[in-house]
Amino acid sequence: MATLIGAVLAGSSSQAQTINAAAKYQQECAACHMAYPPGMLPAASWTRILDHMDKHFGTDASLDDATLRELSTWLPANGGTFRRVREAPPQDRITQSTWFIRQHDEVSSATWKRASIGSAANCAACHAGAAKGNFNEHDVRIPK
C-alpha cells in the first residue's frame, strides 16, 4: 500500500513538474517568438541553445538559474520526437534542418521576405495553428 501511494505521489509530482516546465517554456520563450515544438530539434541542439542563452541568435535571452535548470531537463527530454529529426541542424536552427528545407522547397526566397512573413522562423504567418502544434499542409495559407 505504501508503495502504491508512493508511486502515485511520484507520478503526480513528475506530472506537475512537466506542466510547470511547459508553462515556463511558454512564458520565457514565447515572449519573443513562437514556442517551437521541442520535438523539432534534437536533444543536443536544445542543450547547446540553453548553454548560451545570453547570446541567443543575436540577443540576450538569459534566464534565471531555476528556470534554466528546469528547461535544461525538460527540453532535451522532449527533443527529437518529430518524425524526421535526427541530426543537429547547422547553428541549431530548425529552419536549417534538412527536413524543414525539403518541406518548404516550393517557397521562393522572395516569399519568405514578404513583410507579412518576415522570415522562415515565423511559422504562424502561414501555419495559423502553429502555436497549437498544427503544421498540417492542408491548412497552410501563404499571406500576400
Add this chain to the structure above:
Amino acid sequence: MNAHPYFKLTATIALALFTAMACAASPAELQAGYEAQAGPGSKGNAHRGQLFFTSKHGKDWACANCHTASPTVDGKHATTGKVIGPLAPAFNPERFTDATKAEKWFRRNCNDVAGRECTAGEKADVLAWLQTLKR
C-alpha cells in the same frame, strides 16, 4: 472587536510573504527602489530617460527600435517580428508591476542595447519618463 494578536501577526506575515513572492509593485515603487539603489538624493529624470531610451549606446539597437520612440503603442521585436505590447504603464497596466520581471528584461535588453547592465539611475530615469506618457 479587536482581532486576536496571533491572528494579526499571522496575517501580517502572510501578506509580507505574498508580497515578497509575487514581487507585486507599482511603477512608482519600482522607480523609488532604483532611486534608493542609485544613492542618496538620486531622482529619476524623465528627460534623461527619454534620451537614453531613444539613443543608441554603441550597438545596433536603441530601446526604441523594438518599443518605438513613443512606447504608448505596440512595438515589434527587431529579429522575430513578434508584437510587443506598449511599455508605458498608462497604456498597458501590467507593465512594471513585477520587480523580478522588470529586472529580467532590463538585464537582457540593456545588454543588447548597451553591452552592459543599466545602472539603477538609468532605470529610474526610464521609469520616470514612461510614467509621464499619459492617455
